[in-house]
Amino acid sequence: DRERAGRHPAPAARECGLDGPAGMTEVAGAGPLEIELKYRMTDAATGGRLLAADDLAGLTAAAPVETVVHEDRYVDTPDGALAAAGYAGRFRSTGDETIITLKGLRRQDDGGAAHRREELEGPADLAPPATAWPESPARDAVISLVGDATLGELVRVRQARRKRDYAANGTIVELSVDDVEVVMGDRVIERFAELEGELRQGDEAALTALR
Numbered sequence: 281d282r283e284r285a286g287r288h289p290a291p292a293a294r295e296c297g298l299d300g301p302a303g304m305t306e307v308a309g310a311g312p313l314e315i316e317l318k319y320r321m322t323d324a325a326t327g328g329r330l331l332a333a334d335d336l337a338g339l340t341a342a343a344p345v346e347t348v349v350h351e352d353r354y355v356d357t358p359d360g361a362l363a364a365a366g367y368a369g370r371f372r373s374t375g376d377e378t379i380i381t382l383k384g385l386r387r388q389d390d391g392g393a394a395h396r397r398e399e400l401e402g403p404a405d406l407a408p409p410a411t412a413w414p415e416s417p418a419r420d421a422v423i424s425l426v427g428d429a430t431l432g433e434l435v436r437v438r439q440a441r442r443k444r445d446y447a448a449n450g451t452i453v454e455l456s457v458d459d460v461e462v463v464m465g466d467r468v469i470e471r472f473a474e475l476e477g478e479l480r481q482g483d484e485a486a487l488t489a490l491r
Contacts, residue, residue, distance in 0.1 A: 312417075314383070314399045316478035317487050324473035327457030331444050337489040339446035339453060350374075351438045353406075355431040365425045371406055380404035380418050436463040451482025453490070 321327060334341045353371040356362045362369045363385070370381045384398030402416020409428040413419045422431075443456035455477050462470040477490045 312399050312401075313396050314478070315396050315484060315487065316476050317490060319475040321457075321473045321475050324457055324459055327473070327475040328442065330475070331442055331455060331457060336446050336455070337486075339448045339451070339486060339489075342445040342447040342452065345442055345444045348441050348443070349439070350441065351436055353436050354434045356434055357426050357429045357431060361426045361429065362422075362431075367421075367425070369422070369431060371404060371431075373406070378404050378406055380410075380413070380416075380422065382418050382421055434464075435469070437461070438463060445480070448486070449482070451486045452480040453486050454478045454480050455490075 330336065331345050350372055355369045355371060362382070366385050367382045368385060370383065372379050372381065379401055380403075382398075382400040386397065400416075400418040400421055402418035403414045404410070404419070405413055409430065410419055410422040410426065411428050413422075438461040440459045441456050443454055446453050446455060456475070458474045458476065460470075460472050460474060461468050477487055479487055
């Protein structure tokens with residue numbers, strides 16, 4: 281009932297350089313990387329049953345299930361400068377705060393379910409160019425790639441995420457189930473569900489046990 285998203289990315293997501301939401305993990309001796317398992321699902325109920333478990337592959341639930349709703353805007357310049365440099369750009373707004381995330385399109389792994397790729401984040405603003413944003417590694421990268429060019433919307437990704445933290449011996453993994461809609465203009469061009477296990481802190485071996 282689930283497909284490895286690393287092997288079967290959704291068509292619309294693949295064309296826009298997207299393959300789902302993620303966080304960021306600091307890895308010693310490297311730049312910021314996201315490290316996570318990703319599975320495309322035909323039935324989100326399967327993921328819901330996993331979230332209901334208090335023990336999972338040697339990890340113990342550290343918090344109740346939480347539901348969050350996001351609408352992300354994936355952006356680029358008219359000539360595709362970010363994609364050409366190997367990045368997808370995402371604005372995520374929550375309340376009065378907007379975060380820009382640059383997600384590396386080139387994976388640093390073996391192409392399986394475990395995803396490793398570069399990710400840069402920082403505060404931003406939807407209206408002015410990057411030169412007016414607060415300083416951050418993401419801002420500096422955007423300026424170096426596009427200067428003061430306008431970032432226009434490619435697609436919006438709406439997601440309802442149910443998530444829960446699991447922990448053991450200093451390692452924390454966030455397990456989440458996402459119900460996702462990809463929107464272009466005023467039209468929903470794709471719907472899918474995805475199961476993710478993201479390493480938030482500690483030993484990557486915990487993800488291996490979840491495969």
